[in-house]
Amino acid sequence: MAAIPMFPLGSVLFPHTPLLLRVFEPRYLTMIGELLDQDDPRFGVTLIERGHEVGGGDRRSSVGTIARLATVSADAEVLHIVGVGTTRIAVEQWTDESPYPRADVIPLPELTWNDALAPLRTEAEAIVRRVLARVDGPWDPDTELSDDPIAASWQLAAIAPLGEYDRYTLLRSDSVGALLRQVIDLTLEAELLWSAE
Template structure:
């Protein structure tokens, strides 16, 4: 795909998951205006690895996700955009800003499902929802841990990755998975690593609350 409009962000977007944006910078307002007239109102999202997006000068990852706009609402000084992640992409070449970032990108092969993965997929959901519930106690949940997910096993695997209360570096590692086995196994391992940290922090909060009584 040539000259795809791009939106570098400080967070990872997974396929089949929602993206909410508040767009106020002039170059991205221009981008959204152009996309409103496009037959396929889609743009690429990549993680900012270093620096700040605002004003440019950031260092961007070469792996990202296409996002398709499903709704735009105008506010007093900004646009509120809802999009949904689609296929993964790699950036072949960044072009000159137009005035927003653009890039030539290639599509990454989608992950493939096998019925042999059903036990692993179920275990991933069990672990992710448990750890997400811990994060919710600390008001740090990315999604409501009881959120319904897709019946499609590949889509739901990506949605579980989005639900997991992990940092952006770990989320980027998940995005780079080459097989569904790798995604689900890595997702379980990362959540199990995060779980004792959340348990300890929740215990500290409970103890502090008790001291205030």
């Protein structure tokens, strides 16, 4: 895959999940403007592991997700964009930073579903919804999930009330079984921490 536009963020984007952004930095306004000229506008999203993206000097994760640009609306000097996570990627090399970050990336293998995982997915969903009902967060415990089991597994990872480093661990999962088991383990760990406070 050729060098693609990249958007380093302080959060993880999963496949099959929405991305809402307020874009106001001139270089990212330029990036979105160029993407709007494309038939199938896509960009990469990676987690900023340390530092701040503004002004450089940040350290970025090596695994991210391609986002498909779905909608763009303008409000004064800010663009409101909605993207949707598609394929996971590995960053091979960061390239040109002018006028906005780019990287050479390769797609990571898609996860595959096995019906034997259905009980594990049911358990993960029950635990995530139970913990969401007990904490304040951006996701409602009744958030609807996809009927597709792969999409629903990634969406469970997205709504689980976890920190960004735990979410990055989930993004790097190499199987659906590993993803669901880690969703369960990390969510239960988080629940214990909240109960201890």
